[in-house]
Amino acid sequence: MSAVVLGYVPNALGDAAAKAAVDEARQRGATLVVVNTTRADRLVDPTYADDDDMSRLQDTLRTSGVDFTVHHGTSKDTAAEDVLEAAVRHAAELIVIGLRHRTPVGKLIMGSTAQSILLGAACNVLAVKA
Amino acid sequence: MSSSINEAPGGSGTKAATARPLGELVFAGMIVGVGVVGFIAGAQIPIPPSAGVVGPRVFPFIVSGIMVAIGIGLVIQLLRGHTGAAEEGEDIDPNVKTDWLTVGKLVGFLAIHIALIVPLGWPVAAAVLFFGAAWSLGAKPWWRNAIIAVVLALILQFVFAGLLGVSLPAGFLLEGVEIFNG
Amino acid sequence: MDNFMALLEGFSVAMQPMYLLYALGGVLVGTAVGVLPGIGPAMTVALLMPITYSLDPTAAIIVFAGIYYGGMYGGSTTSILLNTPGESASIVTALEGNKMAKAGRGAAALATAAIGSFIAGTVATVLLSFVAPYVAEFAVQIGPTEYVALMIVAFLTVGALLGASVLRGLASLALGLFIALIGVDALTAQQRYTFGNPFLADGIDVVLVAVALFAVGEALYVASRLRHGPVKVIPVAGRWTNWMRKEDWKRSWKPWLRGTFIGFPVGTIPAGGADVATFLSYASERKLAKGERKKQFGKGAIEGVAGPESANNAAAAGVLVPLLTLGIPTTATAAMMLVAFQRYNIQPGPLLFEVEGALVWALIASLYVGNLMLLVLNLPLVGIWVKILQIPRPYLYSGIMVFAAMGAFSVNFTPVDVFVLLVIGVLGFFMRRYGYPIAPMVVGLILGPIFEDQLRRSLAISQGDPTALVSTPIAATIYAVLIVIFALSFWLKKRQKAMESEVADETPVATVELKEGGK
Numbered sequence: 001m002s003a004v005v006l007g008y009v010p011n012a013l014g015d016a017a018a019k020a021a022v023d024e025a026r027q028r029g030a031t032l033v034v035v036n037t038t039r040a041d042r043l044v045d046p047t048y049a050d051d052d053d054m055s056r057l058q059d060t061l062r063t064s065g066v067d068f069t070v071h072h073g074t075s076k077d078t079a080a081e082d083v084l085e086a087a088v089r090h091a092a093e094l095i096v097i098g099l100r101h102r103t104p105v106g107k108l109i110m111g112s113t114a115q116s117i118l119l120g121a122a123c124n125v126l127a128v129k130a
Numbered sequence: 131m132s133s134s135i136n137e138a139p140g141g142s143g144t145k146a147a148t149a150r151p152l153g154e155l156v157f158a159g160m161i162v163g164v165g166v167v168g169f170i171a172g173a174q175i176p177i178p179p180s181a182g183v184v185g186p187r188v189f190p191f192i193v194s195g196i197m198v199a200i201g202i203g204l205v206i207q208l209l210r211g212h213t214g215a216a217e218e219g220e221d222i223d224p225n226v227k228t229d230w231l232t233v234g235k236l237v238g239f240l241a242i243h244i245a246l247i248v249p250l251g252w253p254v255a256a257a258v259l260f261f262g263a264a265w266s267l268g269a270k271p272w273w274r275n276a277i278i279a280v281v282l283a284l285i286l287q288f289v290f291a292g293l294l295g296v297s298l299p300a301g302f303l304l305e306g307v308e309i310f311n312g
Numbered sequence: 313m314d315n316f317m318a319l320l321e322g323f324s325v326a327m328q329p330m331y332l333l334y335a336l337g338g339v340l341v342g343t344a345v346g347v348l349p350g351i352g353p354a355m356t357v358a359l360l361m362p363i364t365y366s367l368d369p370t371a372a373i374i375v376f377a378g379i380y381y382g383g384m385y386g387g388s389t390t391s392i393l394l395n396t397p398g399e400s401a402s403i404v405t406a407l408e409g410n411k412m413a414k415a416g417r418g419a420a421a422l423a424t425a426a427i428g429s430f431i432a433g434t435v436a437t438v439l440l441s442f443v444a445p446y447v448a449e450f451a452v453q454i455g456p457t458e459y460v461a462l463m464i465v466a467f468l469t470v471g472a473l474l475g476a477s478v479l480r481g482l483a484s485l486a487l488g489l490f491i492a493l494i495g496v497d498a499l500t501a502q503q504r505y506t507f508g509n510p511f512l513a514d515g516i517d518v519v520l521v522a523v524a525l526f527a528v529g530e531a532l533y534v535a536s537r538l539r540h541g542p543v544k545v546i547p548v549a550g551r552w553t554n555w556m557r558k559e560d561w562k563r564s565w566k567p568w569l570r571g572t573f574i575g576f577p578v579g580t581i582p583a584g585g586a587d588v589a590t591f592l593s594y595a596s597e598r599k600l601a602k603g604e605r606k607k608q609f610g611k612g613a614i615e616g617v618a619g620p621e622s623a624n625n626a627a628a629a630g631v632l633v634p635l636l637t638l639g640i641p642t643t644a645t646a647a648m649m650l651v652a653f654q655r656y657n658i659q660p661g662p663l664l665f666e667v668e669g670a671l672v673w674a675l676i677a678s679l680y681v682g683n684l685m686l687l688v689l690n691l692p693l694v695g696i697w698v699k700i701l702q703i704p705r706p707y708l709y710s711g712i713m714v715f716a717a718m719g720a721f722s723v724n725f726t727p728v729d730v731f732v733l734l735v736i737g738v739l740g741f742f743m744r745r746y747g748y749p750i751a752p753m754v755v756g757l758i759l760g761p762i763f764e765d766q767l768r769r770s771l772a773i774s775q776g777d778p779t780a781l782v783s784t785p786i787a788a789t790i791y792a793v794l795i796v797i798f799a800l801s802f803w804l805k806k807r808q809k810a811m812e813s814e815v816a817d818e819t820p821v822a823t824v825e826l827k828e829g830g831k
Binding site: 153154157158161164165168171172175176177178180181182183184185186188189190193194196197200201203204207213214215216217219221222223224226227228229230232233236237239240241243244245247248252255256259260263264266267268269278279282283286290294295296297298299 | 349350363365366476477479480482483486487489490493497499500501502503504505507528530531532533534535536537538539540704705706707709710711713714717718721722725727730731733734737738741742744745746747748749764767768771772775776
């Protein structure tokens with residue numbers, strides 16, 4: 001069975017990406033692999049979904065009727081590496097991520113998870129704009 | 131002084147339960163040792179005839195005496211099983227074993243930094259220190275560490291040497307650049 | 313009226329645009345480090361000390377005062393929005409404040425903490441303005457014998473009471489006294505503990521030791537057991553003008569004032585420190601609450617945030633009384649402020665108000681200004697402070713290492729100093745690991761030379777008779793007070809522990825016990 005990997009973040013952009021990912025998975029008849037990890041290297045990580053966020057997402061996914069699995073928790077690798085690794089492991093045919101505008105300086109300092117995924121992916125990547 | 135405390139980790143890396151009192155004992159023993167050295171070296175302080183009733187030796191003797199007494203007290207406490215409570219903090223995880231490797235790496239990079247200041251200049255040494263420390267502490271990815279290290283070193287050099295006139299040596303790479311020199 | 317005029321003079325200095333800017337910088341940095349985990353005001357002042365050489369004394373002191381007050385404000389933000397075991401003075405705020413935040417009342421908790429801090433800070437600064445000159449006037453008259461007594465009080469209270477273990481605190485103090493001995497004896501010009509090393513003959517710089525202990529030691533210690541796992545920030549909803557409801561004001565103003573009048577005196581005595589003040593305030597608010605409100609304690613009572621936060625800030629002002637009038641620091645941050653004064657050849661003590669009157673009053677005036685700035689900045693800027701918490705720990709601690717190395721190098725512009733930084737930093741690491749408090753060592757290091765000087769003077773007067781040290785009426789009184797302080801502190805500590813464990817279990821039986829014990 002084919003797979004669609006979703007790089008999830010707990011905000012409006014992430015929910016938009018989730019919606020798109022559900023549509024894609026349904027069309028392709030694929031399993032949806034949700035990835036949300038944190039390196040746990042900071043006190044506050046806004047891109048990491050807590051248990052409440054996660055159960056909310058799982059409720060939505062359950063009602064959508066798509067087959068899905070979740071990778072959630074702390075990880076030694078960066079978020080981009082985790083998404084790419086999940087794509088390889090599940091032989092994904094598509095990765096879905098949210099994409100937002102960043103200033104060049106912001107990108108320089110913070111780096112871009114989206115960019116790493118776009119460049120590192122072996123399959124197609126769907127970048128959702130909120 | 132420093133060598134004796136540095137030896138403590140070597141013997142205590144194996145078993146967490148028994149190792150801590152050993153390290154603490156070494157530390158308490160070191161306090162006694164400093165006190166004893168204080169007495170011996172204190173007795174060699176020359177007393178000039180001009181010194182009054184209380185010469186330059188009196189206070190060193192008092193402090194050395196306190197150190198010996200407290201150190202012995204601590205050793206006794208430890209032997210009775212009263213170990214110290216390690217400091218707590220917001221970034222401290224009380225439930226993990228001490229990560230000696232990371233501490234060693236940080237100490238190593240600070241040592242490299244010290245060696246680099248004169249030959250290569252402060253900005254290079256600072257960038258190496260930041261990069262090394264960030265890597266030791268597990269920051270990823272490496273290229274972002276490198277960018278931040280270089281940018282931070284240059285900003286600090288610019289602000290403190292260029293603007294505030296703190297004499298940080300710019301090193302041969304930046305010697306000709308006006309804004310990095312005070 | 314003289315003092316009032318002097319205070320106005322102080323305002324005219326502190327209100328100069330340049331100094332206002334420095335004060336703003338100070339409170340911003342102070343709040344940021346108060347919010348950030350792992351960096352305290354003492355570490356910040358230590359880190360900034362070497363690189364503020366180029367500032368004039370007034371500017372530097374104003375910056376440090378801003379950091380000092382700002383740090384107190386910042387701590388409450390973290391403890392309300394995140395339930396983290398932060399600095400001891402914020403534990404109580406975390407108890408009630410975080411519960412409030414979880415119940416969606418985070419905005420009110422933040423507001424009552426900020427406004428309470430402002431009111432307490434202002435009232436306590438007024439108290440400071442009027443009390444300090446009188447204490448200084450009294451202090452001018454005391455001789456070396458009394459000084460020795462006062463410093464012994466400071467040593468023993470800081471050494472024995474700050475940490476969990478009395479012996480370890482005193483050991484830390486003794487280590488500080490010992491390092492202070494290295495170098496040339498001021499009275500006889502003899503080298504002591506230099507082992508013929510010309511580098512040691514200059515003595516080991518206090519700033520170097522402070523940066524090593526507070527910054528490098530801390531960074532190494534955090535590295536050794538780095539916490540993993542993020543904590544979720546509780547979002548603060550709504551506009552900040554609507555944060556406090558009418559009822560919140562009604563319930564807050566009395567705790568604010570009570571906290572102020574508990575905190576200030578506790579801050580002035582050496583055994584105090586902010587955590588004792590916050591604990592006392594919390595205990596009294598809990599006892600005074602009636603009916604429904606009493607039941608809210610432990611579940612998010614606003615009084616439990618308003619009182620302790622006010623007490624915290626009032627104590628911070630109280631700490632400045634012994635610092636400015638006697639030259640005796642009772643907390644780690646106060647010790648660093650003392651070093652800052654010494655850098656500019658200003659010796660805090662009885663003569664400070666006479667010799668450096670303009671500077672002291674400018675400092676006090678800047679405290680008023682800083683307090684107002686903090687109130688204005690904190691409420692609307694909470695979002696920015698929360699962003700700071702997203703800095704990854706590796707970068708934070710690497711930055712601290714770089715700053716510490718820069719500061720150490722700037723002391724004499726020689727790599728040897730950075731090496732000393734490393735050695736003492738490793739020492740600081742082991743002290744933390746084995747439960748030795750850091751503050752007594754720094755206090756010992758700073759007060760050691762002054763203490764020895766006064767001790768030798770009083771013994772010279774008495775022809776070497778040590779009984780003279782306790783025989784003057786004032787000195788004898790001071791020692792008697794010391795005993796009282798000790799008895800009180802141990803009792804307080806016991807109560808504090810009892811309360812902490814009780815709040816942790818939330819057993820109703822223990823509540824009754826506390827109520828009876830308090831009467």
